[in-house]
Structures are given as C-alpha cells and as structure tokens.
Amino acid sequence: MxxxxxxxxxxxxxxxxxxxxxxxxxxxxxAPSPTTMSATKTKVQSIIDENPVAVFSKSYCPYCNQAKQLLSASGAKFYAIELDQVDDGSAIQSVLADITGQRTVPNIFIAQQHIGGNSDLQAKRGELNTLLKGAGAL
Structure with a gap:
C-alpha cells in the first residue's frame, strides 16, 4: 500500500x-460470466415476450430518439430500455447481437419479431399502424 x-x-x-x-x-x-449472460438472455427474452413493442435504446442516440418519436406519434404503447442507463446494458447489447446479429441501437421488436433499427422502422411507416394494431400496441 x-x-x-x-x-x-x-x-x-x-x-x-x-x-x-x-x-x-x-x-x-x-467478459460477463456464463451465468450472468444466461440471466441477461432470460431478461432480454422476457422484455421481448412481455411487450407488444420493445425498443432497446441509448438515451443519447439520435436514431433511437427518432424511432421512439415515431412510435409515440403513432400512439403506440412501447417499452424502451436505455442501455446506457442500466448496469447490464453492455451485456444486454451483447445478447441482442447474438439473437439478432445487430450490434447497434435502436434494436426494435414488434410482436416479438425483430424489426431492426430506426431506418427499418421508418421504412415500415406505411404498414406501421397495421403492425402495431396486430401486436396490441394501439
């Protein structure tokens, strides 16, 4: 000392x-331990399964904010988790990369289906209300 x-x-x-x-x-x-990663995978899957729309986001990300604004403007109920504001955010992002092949945020799911990121969501504007109604988010 x-x-x-x-x-x-x-x-x-x-x-x-x-x-x-x-x-x-x-x-x-x-790297997180296998036990931690298993718990994180369970957490991520629960978020996806229990919410009609799940947005894995970072609070400072402009693309994340655009995606959340579009969902809000359409009146959708959605769950957003800010990965930069939770202790296991990095582990969640790693699990999402394993599940989806996408390492970036936002990482968006509608009706338990991976939509992609903001540009993918924006490209679905024409069918977004139908998707959101089908998911029970409207």
Missing part, C-alpha cells in the same frame, strides 16, 4: 498509474 493509502498494483509497467489503469481496464472490460 502506498503512503497516501492507495493501492499500487504491480504489473508489466513500472509506472504505478499505468498499472492502475491496466488493472481497472481489465476489471471493467472483462
């Missing part, structure tokens, strides 16, 4: 700050 009370992590770097950053990077970027 250093005199100032901080812990100095030793590693390949001789510079204590670099060693600390390396340690923290490892801690915060390691």
């Amino acid at each position: 250093a005199k100032d009370g901080s812990t100095v992590v030793t590693g390949s770097s001789k510079h204590p700050t670099t060693a600390k950053i390396s340690f923290l990077r490892h801690f915060f970027t390691r």
